[in-house]
Amino acid sequence: MKIFNLSLLVLAVVLFSSCERSPSPADKKATKETVTLFRSLYKLQNQGVMYGHQDDLMYGRTWWYEKDRSDTKDFTGDYPAVAGFELGHLELGNERSLDSVSFAQIAEQIKVHYQRGGVITLSWHANNPLTMQIPDTLRQRQHGTAWDVSSKEVVASILPEGKNHDLFNTWLERLATFFISLKDDDGTPIPFIFRPYHEHSGSFFWWGTNICTDEEYAALWRYTVDFFRYKKDIHNILYAYNTDRVTSLEQYMRGYPGDDIIDMLSLDMYDRGEQFGGELDIALEFVTMEAIARNKLTALSETGGRRGMQDWWSSVLLPVVSKYPVGYVLTWRHTYRPWFSKMDAPAQPFPDDFINLYNSPTTLFLKEIQEANIYNR
Numbered sequence: 001m002k003i004f005n006l007s008l009l010v011l012a013v014v015l016f017s018s019c020e021r022s023p024s025p026a027d028k029k030a031t032k033e034t035v036t037l038f039r040s041l042y043k044l045q046n047q048g049v050m051y052g053h054q055d056d057l058m059y060g061r062t063w064w065y066e067k068d069r070s071d072t073k074d075f076t077g078d079y080p081a082v083a084g085f086e087l088g089h090l091e092l093g094n095e096r097s098l099d100s101v102s103f104a105q106i107a108e109q110i111k112v113h114y115q116r117g118g119v120i121t122l123s124w125h126a127n128n129p130l131t132m133q134i135p136d137t138l139r140q141r142q143h144g145t146a147w148d149v150s151s152k153e154v155v156a157s158i159l160p161e162g163k164n165h166d167l168f169n170t171w172l173e174r175l176a177t178f179f180i181s182l183k184d185d186d187g188t189p190i191p192f193i194f195r196p197y198h199e200h201s202g203s204f205f206w207w208g209t210n211i212c213t214d215e216e217y218a219a220l221w222r223y224t225v226d227f228f229r230y231k232k233d234i235h236n237i238l239y240a241y242n243t244d245r246v247t248s249l250e251q252y253m254r255g256y257p258g259d260d261i262i263d264m265l266s267l268d269m270y271d272r273g274e275q276f277g278g279e280l281d282i283a284l285e286f287v288t289m290e291a292i293a294r295n296k297l298t299a300l301s302e303t304g305g306r307r308g309m310q311d312w313w314s315s316v317l318l319p320v321v322s323k324y325p326v327g328y329v330l331t332w333r334h335t336y337r338p339w340f341s342k343m344d345a346p347a348q349p350f351p352d353d354f355i356n357l358y359n360s361p362t363t364l365f366l367k368e369i370q371e372a373n374i375y376n377r
């Protein structure tokens with residue numbers, strides 16, 4: 001009897017510790033699909049890097065919302081593995097985003113991409129809840145937007161006790177309504193990656209590093225996640241922590257809200273000159289090492305090529321991201337510019353070299369992750 005009890009105990013301990021080790025979303029109540037997505041992404045990040053493109057399913061430089069159209073597909077014959085969408089102005093109750101994209105159409109494409117077996121990531125350039133209430137006497141382009149960094153009181157003003165706290169709750173309510181609406185045909189909530197308050201290490205958004213304290217930033221994150229997770233009972237979200245360019249892990253982690261909040265450690269870095277490759281290499285090394293140590297997902301969640309450099313994809317980006325377990329690499333939107341004269345408009349959505357990224361055995365586009373069956377359907 002004693003032996004039996006002992007072996008049961010040993011079994012329980014082994015099971016418990018292996019559960020603890022098996023990487024899982026921070027949300028203990030994450031839906032089955034969300035847990036499956038998390039684990040698939042965790043595994044995949046060691047096998048290859050997914051390609052993602054912001055607004056790929058919504059428009060290109062010369063076309064606007066044509067069903068099933070995608071710049072990536074036009075050029076390679078395949079969709080990106082990761083589809084990025086932007087929520088800015090959803091908080092205001094608007095029908096269209098700050099980039100004039102219809103939220104109804106975004107919701108539709110999120111569902112389509114999910115049904116195809118792709119990954120969804122949402123960003124949020126939220127308006128400035130404090131300065132947008134002040135009259136725009138100086139007529140500055142950024143007045144009241146996410147880029148308005150004229151006041152350092154913004155984050156404090158929306159946290160509990162702050163004078164804009166109720167307004168902020170209204171914003172989160174609107175986002176929650178949208179999130180809850182994201183369902184499959186059978187009513188299953190569609191899992192997605194949410195990357196709000198991005199590029200914290202920069203100071204160009206109202207949540208930036210010199211615009212609020214690290215404590216305020218972490219509190220903003222915690223408040224937001226608690227709101228969706230506990231107040232709204234939403235459990236299909238993987239939360240991505242994100243900074244702009246950083247040179248040390250210490251700098252990267254400033255304001256990190258905690259492993260119980262965050263699922264992904266991501267980095268945004270655009271190529272602004274020759275030093276980029278080296279800087280990205282260093283940053284990706286410490287970010288991915290830290291992520292793996294914490295059982296978290298990773299991504300280079302925004303990047304973009306150097307002006308005038310034709311072979312950037314294969315000669316700069318690919319060699320660096322291939323060295324590390326980077327879950328996905330996402331390049332930003334191809335801004336719709338119908339007023340482009342025929343001469344200015346690029347003849348094709350990507351430079352020729354993009355095909356080398358596509359053809360690389362290291363990269364994963366939609367068809368490859370369909371094979372991987374990341375939702376285990």
Ligand code: BMA
Nearest residue numbers: 086088098099125332333335
């Ligand atoms: C930025 C720019 C803006 C856009 C915003 C949200 O980086 O592309 O023009 O409004 O992203 O998509």
